[in-house]
Amino acid sequence: MTHAAQAMTLPAVIEAAVARYADNIAIQDGNTQWSFRQLAEQANFAARAVMAAGVDKGDRVAIWAPNVVEWIVAAIGLQQAGAILVPLNTRLQGSEAADIIDRSGAKLLFTYPQLEKGAVLDLLAQQSLPQLQQIVLLQGDDARATSWGQFLESGETVTAERASARAASISAEDPMDMLFTSGTTGKPKGVLCNHGQNIRVFEQWAATVGLRSDDNYLIINPFFHSFGYKAGWLACLLTGAKILPVLAFDKDKVLAQIAADQVTMLPGAPSLYEMILAHPQRQDYDISSLRLGVTGAAAVPVQLVKDMREQLGFEVVVTAYGLTESCGVVTICRPDDDPETISKTSGRAIDGVEVKCADPATGVEVARGAEGEIWVRGYNVMQGYFDMPEATREAIDSDGWMRTGDIGVMDARGYLTITDRLKDMYIMNGENVYPAEIEKVIYGVEGVAQVAVIGVDKPPQGEVGMAFVVRQPGSDVDEEAIKQACAAQLARYKCPYFVEFIAALPLNASGKVVKPELKKRVAARAAT
Known part of the structure; x- marks a missing residue:
């Protein structure tokens, strides 16, 4: 059991890490190299700025950005201010991200100038986000958002004492994060986990794998996943390992x-x-x-x-x-x-x-x-x-x-x-994909009568999507139309790799698609 076993809130973990590893390098990324003490100082500035932005304990704050140092500082800062971290997948479309931002009730969004689907501020410009009060760019400048430097400066209006009191008020039972997972209905669900359970799980995880203070940890897994966030930089804070974030x-x-x-x-x-x-x-x-x-x-x-x-x-x-x-x-x-x-x-x-x-x-x-x-x-x-x-x-x-x-x-x-x-979910490149979400998009394409999506084996991705489509009578809808509709509305990893047109889908007595029959069909073809 490591030193932080009794530190069951993130502020307490940071305090314990500074006490034990003070001047060891906590994080190194390009020209940035901070000790545990310096990382804690940066996070304290961020916590004060989060409070200055009007964020109260229990409020939600979203981060939609790749693996950069500022992601970690923003996350620790908002969690020290008692807010709940809502990480967003960097591959999402603007509409998909807006849905999560809106349903989580996030007041504040930390983001990055450019993500896979384009310039973030352009992607969000057409979206209705009535509860979102401020957008902060972790890097770069844009008149439509607050820069990271401006944001940190705004924290000077909140005293260090007020920030410390807020951090001290957090208990192990308080929610620490809300990661969204798509349901089989296609509607993402926000999963609430508290400080105490997250810390206890990754104390156990780190002890089991043998992560130590002399380890240099290359974090390729994205911070929006449990793997890059909790088994990544949080595990490093718990053990004193050095964080080496990988942008791409x-x-x-x-x-x-x-x-x-x-x-x-x-x-x-x-x-x-x-x-x-x-x-x-x-x-x-x-x-x-x-x-x-x-x-x-x-x-x-x-x-x-x-x-x-x-x-x-x-x-x-x-x-x-x-x-x-x-x-x-x-x-x-x-x-x-x-x-x-x-x-x-x-x-x-x-x-x-x-x-x-x-x-x-x-x-x-x-x-x-x-x-x-x-x-x-x-x-x-x-x-x-x-x-x-x-x-x-x-x-x-x-x-x-x-x-x-x-x-x-x-x-x-x-x-x-x-x-x-039990669910129809499949995993492509480590990403969970839920067919219901894809089926909804394809069903909206003109000329489509029915659709069923399954995951099929394809190295090296693991599994990829295969859409079985039944055309409406007289329709000539083709593979290109299906793929274009998906590309316009879905993250790339959700878009089906294969599209096959069939006369009818296999249905059971209650009219539900029998997906195992489709899987057998693909397996039989692969065998021959």
């Missing part, structure tokens, strides 16, 4: 940075390690510093685990399983597990958490080795979905068990293998 993934730059910054911790999806292993100039880079690898979110071949250890030199390789509703972690392998266990399972429950494979109808645990829905109970289970009491009741029963919607098998040792999903 480039395999040559990553290899060069591993060598230059003596990177020891490199988590990511299996495709990350496969790219490094396959790199033709890999031998030209000194990657001997690599020590810890944490992967998941896709199948992990046994050979990859062996290659990571033998060819890339990782001492520790583990896989894990979690979901937004569990603060990000449910199960994890242990460093001394054999390659087969690490490859074929997602580990066993983190300490203090119960996991079972249950009959979805009764909640009764099935026999070990049999498939069941994965249910979780413990301190990692979310407080609930924001403003959605009914959805919360559907997810968490009266005994505190949370249904994950995932199907798995547990062995005699308690190790879990994920076999399928």
